Amino acid sequence: MENKMPLQMPALALRGLTIFPNMLLHFDVGRDASIKALDESMTSGQPIFLVAQRDLAIENPKEKDLYSVGTVCNVRQILRLPADNVRVMVEGISRGRLIHLLQNTPYMAAEVEEIEPEQIVRCSPRTEALMRRTYELFETYVELAPKMTPDILLSILSSEDPGYIADYIAQNLPMRTGDKQLILEELRPIRRLERLCQTLRRELEILELEQDMQNKVRDQLTRSQRDYVLREQLKVLQQELGEDPQGNDSEIAEYRQKIARTKLPSEVAEKLMKEVGRLEKQPFGSAEAAVLRNYLDTVLELPWGKKTRERVDIEAARKVLDADHYGLEKVKERILEFLAVKQLSPNLKGQILCLAGPPGVGKTSIASSVARALHRNMARISLGGIHDEAEIRGHRKTYVGAMPGRIIAAVKQAGSCNPLLLLDEIDKLGNDQRGDPSSALLEVLDAEQNATFRDHFLEIPFDLSDVLFITTANDLANIPRPLLDRMEVIELGSYTDEEKLQIAKQHLLPKELKRHGLTRSQLRITDDALREVIRGYTRESGVRVLERMLGTLCRKAVMRLVSSSVKSVRITGDTLESFLGVRRYHPEQVPRTAQIGVVNGLAWTSVGGEILEVEVGVVPGSGKVELTGNLGSVMKESAQAALSYIRSCATQLGIKEDFYQKKDIHVHFPEGAVPKDGPSAGIAITTAMVSALTGVPVRRELAMTGEVTLRGRVLAIGGLKEKTMAAYRNGIKTVILPLENQKDLEEIDPTVRSALHFVLVEQVDAVLAEALEFDGSSRTEQAVPCLPEQSAVQSPKLPSFKQ
Structure with missing residues (x-):
């Protein structure tokens, strides 16, 4: 050139x-x-x-x-x-x-x-191959490109000039200006054709990708058009059947509006919009559509972001608590402490309280008063007898009849995100092959984990950290330890007679009068009559039976008012039997004289404390030991330990050393139909055995509780408040307790503490010295125990705790 x-x-x-x-x-x-x-x-x-x-x-x-x-x-x-x-x-x-x-x-x-234009080069095999490859690529491009016509191929097929072919294709190819400029600047025909081939390959790849995307879009459009046609046909069929064809569309729009209006977390809103999209694609009347509707309705009905304004006025809350309940100072003080902290730290998360105590002491009603004092909505969940884990976490919505768990259902019922949830009877949870509900509650009752509680039905996290949980239980021993560790336990003991009197006057009697349509002027019950009802017709830790007895008095009074001309009824202690019949219980059960081989033990039950008598009989025999009274394994072991201790100290106690070979000992606990077990009858069994073997009677008006070891050491016990209350109700004057329980005496009711004389012991020797009567007139002809001198007993100087 x-x-x-x-x-x-x-x-x-x-x-x-x-x-x-x-x-x-x-x-x-x-x-x-x-x-x-x-x-x-x-x-x-x-x-x-x-x-x-x-x-x-x-x-x-x-x-x-x-x-x-x-x-x-x-x-x-x-x-x-x-x-x-x-x-x-x-x-x-x-x-x-x-x-x-x-x-x-x-x-x-x-x-x-x-x-100058380049000269036509001689066509070599390499050039011919390059030209053929260019023809193939350009032919493929013409087939794929929408605006290319097949006539363009005729102009290049008739030419054998590689430079002209490169220029012609580059002129008609929609390439970038820079790529065309490179071909224009290339003056060598063969190099120009090679560069064009590279550009053609790249353009073909791009065109194939565009074609593939267009095909996918076309398929989607075709599918959408098909769905549209089918929906239009479905609308026509619904119109022929007399149904509303716009119902589904309006329902979908309503769901989307609800999701937009509700203050939902982004994760929850995204999940619900996806479920609405699935519902929109479901055919009319399908089972899956019903499941999706139920799911959307349940989730949207939850109180997302709705909270009640709490009362932070401590004095106002105190008035509410005092108006609803008499006594219960510990519970009231704990709730007021929670409010006080709430004033300084408004972001304090919900607490988990456990109210433990006998039935009828007001655990459930306390929760209602707390909710009213805090201005929180309340929902109650009864956990007694629940065996299925799904009751707590909910069912998977793939199952027929699936529903959320009781926790989410209670929050929905309360209508706010910061309610008070009462988990009633948490100690009566069960478990079987369907799971362990108590383990499912571990996440619910953990303030660090329940902020993202996931119900199996919802499949989305729900914040329970603002919920105030209050649980109730009768026996803490039946609550699994990991679950109990998450709760703050507040124990409610038995009511004294004076407390029951005040509760009856201030709460129970006005309630029963209102129920039966009576006024205070129509029925008057004196304090003596109320005390007689408490002592002679009820024996309980709480006030449920007392409430029923007051209801009976109201019915009797209504009957007299309706059937006779009297205008009012007055009930006193002397006229009470004419309304309620013969007195059922006689609290003064203390025997008039001291008895041999009979000791009053103190037992704890789920309904409060009870007096548990221990009777021991000794008869000639071959050394058999009989235990009766429906005893558990722990009490049987206590009897064996007591016998072993007596054998080791037989000489000091004045008992023949071979008594276990010539005497049969029968230990009996009355009321054999009632199962009995527990580690607190050791010293009572020991004292009864020593009394029966020596013939020395046991003091009247005395009861004891404590476990014994083989070395004669007295171990601490539990349930002291209930046991001392039982002693007080039954006329006991002196109670023998383990020295280790000295710290628990402050928790006893002041009325009980002033009425009883407490003797704290560390060894069985001190128990025998206090319990057995050594009056000469009471001794039998059997051997009298020779107790060691006071210096040898090593009994410490103990306080009497008598007010």
Whole structure:
């Protein structure tokens, strides 16, 4: 290729276009300088130099903004268009190299060196293979490209010039301006065709990807059109059946509006919108649609973000608690402490309290008063007899009839995110093959974990950290230790007779009068009558039986008011039996004289404390030991330990050493139908055995509790408050306790503490010295125990705790 002498000619800067030699191209021109350059070329008959600019955004390009290689063209036609635009047709003559840009105004003129066309090269096998490959690629491109016509193939199939083929394909291929410029600047025909092949391969890959995406979009549109047609047909069928075709659409829109209005966490809102989308695609009347509707309704009915405003006035809360309950100072003080902390730390999370005590002492009613004092909504969950873990965590919604657990259902019932949930009878949870509900409660009753509590039905986290949990239990021993560790235990003991009197006057009697339609003037019950009801007709730790007895009195009074002409009824202690019948219980059960081999033990039960007698009989025999009274294994072991201790100390106690070979000992606990067990009857059994073996009677008005070891040491016991209350109710004057329980005496009711004399012991020797009567008139002809001297007993000087 040879270059000619430089020529001066008008120039036109192209934006987004490239023209190749021997090609025709028409395009629109809008810039004034470009139009004047075309007019100058058309008027003077000179060729025009068309060169692409590097940056399309430049309005008045300079020499540095233009490529160095362009095309020398002849202007074939100019057509004037509206709005001062011009459409021009040009024909490429040859390639040209920009030497220098002579001017920019009024039109662009340049000094151009025209590049002679290359000579047709001889067709070698490599060139022929390259041309065939180019034909195949371009043919494939024409088949895939939507705007390409098959006529374009005829122009290149009839040519054997690789340079012309490269120029022709590049001119008709919608490539980027930079790629076309590279092909234009390549002066060697074979290299130009190779570069075109590379560009064709890339364009084919891009076109195939576009085609694939278009096919996918077309398939989706086809599927959507099909669904639309089917839905329209379904609407027609629903109209024929008399159903509302707009019902489903309005339901879906209503669900979306509810989700938008409710203050839901982003995770929950996203989950619900996905479920609404699934519901929208369900056919009419499908079982899955019913499940989805139930799920959406349940989740949207939960109180997301709704909280009641708490009362933080301690004095007002104190008045509410005092008005609802008499006594219970510990519980009231704990609730007021919670309110006091709430004033200084409003972000304090919900607490977990456990009210433990006998039935009827007011555990459930306390929760209602606490909710009213705090201005919190309340919901009660009865846990007694629950065996299925799904009752707590809920059922998976894949099951028929699935529903959320009781925790979520209670929050929904309360209508706020910070309610008071009462978990009643938590000590009566069960477990079986369906899971362990107590283990499921571990997450619920943990302030560190329940912020993201997940119910199996909801499948989304729900915050329980603002919930105040109050649980109730009768026996803490039946609560699993990990669960008990998460709760703050507040023990409620038995009521004294005076407390029961005040509760009856202030709460129970007004309630029963209102229930039976009576006024205070129509029925009057004296304090003596109330005390007689408490002592002679009830034996309980709480006040449930007392409430029923007051209800009986109200019914009897109503009967007299209705059936006779009396205007009012007055009940006193003397007339009480005419209403309630013969007295049921006689609290003064203490025997009039001291008895041999009979000891009053103290037992704890779920309904309070009880007096548990221990009777021991000794008869000639071969050394058998009989234990009766429906005893548990622990009490049987206590009897064996007591016998072993007596055998080791037989000489000091004045008992023949071979008594275990010649005497049969029978230990009996009355009321054999009632199961008995526990580690606190050791010293009572020991004392009864020693009394029976020696013939020394046991003191009247005395009861004892404590476990014994083989060395005669007295171990601590539990349930002291209930046991001492039982002793007080049954007329006991002296109670023997283990020395280790001295710290628990402060928890005993002041009335009980002032009425009883407490003897604290550390060894069985001190128990025997206090319990057995050594009056000569009471001794039998049997051997009298020779107790060690006071210095040998090592019994410490003990306080009497008598007020």
